[in-house]
Amino acid sequence: MRLTLKNKILLFKEKNVRELATRVSQNVNEETKKNFINDKGFEIDYVCYERFCWVRVKNMPISDPYIQKKKLYKLLEMCDEVNFIVFNGWLQKFCIHHDIISKAICEKSISIAQFKCPLFKDLNVLLYYKSRPFFFYTLYTTYCMSQELYHEQCDSVCIMFASIPNFSEFYVELEANNEGVECLRLLNEIIADFDELLSEPRFQCIEKIKSTGATYMAASGLTRHTCDSKQYSHVTAMADYALRLREQLAYVNEHSFNNFRIRIGINIGSVVAGVIGARKPQYDIWGNAVNVASRMDSTGVLDKIQVTDEVYEILKLKGYPLTCRGVIEVKGKGNMVTYFLDNYAQQN
Numbered sequence: 001m002r003l004t005l006k007n008k009i010l011l012f013k014e015k016n017v018r019e020l021a022t023r024v025s026q027n028v029n030e031e032t033k034k035n036f037i038n039d040k041g042f043e044i045d046y047v048c049y050e051r052f053c054w055v056r057v058k059n060m061p062i063s064d065p066y067i068q069k070k071k072l073y074k075l076l077e078m079c080d081e082v083n084f085i086v087f088n089g090w091l092q093k094f095c096i097h098h099d100i101i102s103k104a105i106c107e108k109s110i111s112i113a114q115f116k117c118p119l120f121k122d123l124n125v126l127l128y129y130k131s132r133p134f135f136f137y138t139l140y141t142t143y144c145m146s147q148e149l150y151h152e153q154c155d156s157v158c159i160m161f162a163s164i165p166n167f168s169e170f171y172v173e174l175e176a177n178n179e180g181v182e183c184l185r186l187l188n189e190i191i192a193d194f195d196e197l198l199s200e201p202r203f204q205c206i207e208k209i210k211s212t213g214a215t216y217m218a219a220s221g222l223t224r225h226t227c228d229s230k231q232y233s234h235v236t237a238m239a240d241y242a243l244r245l246r247e248q249l250a251y252v253n254e255h256s257f258n259n260f261r262i263r264i265g266i267n268i269g270s271v272v273a274g275v276i277g278a279r280k281p282q283y284d285i286w287g288n289a290v291n292v293a294s295r296m297d298s299t300g301v302l303d304k305i306q307v308t309d310e311v312y313e314i315l316k317l318k319g320y321p322l323t324c325r326g327v328i329e330v331k332g333k334g335n336m337v338t339y340f341l342d343n344y345a346q347q348n
């Protein structure tokens with residue numbers, strides 16, 4: 001019989017379980033076994049988590065196999081006579097336990113993923129790594145070590161810039177607000193709320209690119225799986241997300257007795273995505289479509305979502321109510337007809 005990889009793994013696992021069962025029945029009672037698993041399990045978990053944090057502090061990419069290998073080495077160090085395989089189930093539990101999230105942000109034959117570690121949550125630090133085997137080595141050695149640029153062309157990406165222009169009026173450094181720290185605390189809460197919305201399943205196709213001051217930048221359709229060039233669901237998701245941001249800020253205002261105002265711009269087009277820098281490598285996108293999206297924000301109107309003609313054509317067909325703003329002068333682009341997105345899609 002030809003052994004498939006799955007069968008090989010199952011046989012291997014079965015053999016190990018049998019060996020372990022024999023050892024347990026011969027040498028140790030139930031209580032000792034439980035203590036062994038608890039003690040060693042805790043130690044292995046601790047060692048792996050410490051390693052994970054160490055790699056994160058160095059701002060280096062990290063991969064699933066990397067964490068799994070760390071566990072394997074630790075296991076072998078503890079009981080060198082047993083052969084182990086570290087299964088994905090363990091890694092999943094490890095990630096849940098430590099609140100670690102990995103998310104694919106772009107892909108080709110290989111993919112880049114994003115890791116979020118609780119230690120860095122408050123600092124909004126994001127790191128990118130390859131999640132598949134060889135990913136780490138290929139990306140890190142080829143692009144980082146040789147200083148070559150990792151880049152990828154993505155078509156039909158929907159880009160959004162959302163700004164809170166009057167945040168600067170709110171930000172003052174006074175003794176009473178701990179030299180501005182309290183203002184930053186509120187900004188952090190707003191940005192964290194925007195981030196949180198992205199965990200909703202309907203916004204899975206959207207990636208936060210960055211936040212710079214009081215401007216939030218996101219893009220959808222950066223991967224083959226998230227770019228819906230037929231139904232444009234990544235564009236409607238972005239429209240809904242922009243509308244949700246506006247609602248969220250209204251909610252923050254209501255509860256913090258502030259009057260922050262949001263201004264949003266959306267565009268669609270080709271972009272170049274890449275990871276820049278050897279230290280704190282940052283995933284970003286560039287191109288004329290990004291510049292225009294930024295201009296849709298900067299030339300926009302407070303409390304409104306300004307979109308380009310291309311976005312208008314897609315949203316109109318999907319039943320979204322939009323209003324024509326008219327012709328506006330956009331630096332470097334000349335005259336452009338733009339539209340305001342008024343509300344969610346109406347049910348036909």
Ligand SMILES: Nc1ncnc2c1ncn2[C@@H]1O[C@H](COP(=O)(O)OP(=O)(O)OP(=O)(O)O)[C@@H](O)[C@H]1O
Pocket residue numbers: 217284285286287290291292294295331332
């Ligand atoms: N990846 C990006 N992240 C953040 N902002 C971006 C990005 N790419 C473009 N922009 C912004 O888009 C805007 C428009 O870009 P463009 O190249 O047309 O103008 P510019 O003349 O270089 O910029 P400006 O007029 O603002 O000085 C710029 O303000 C730029 O900061």
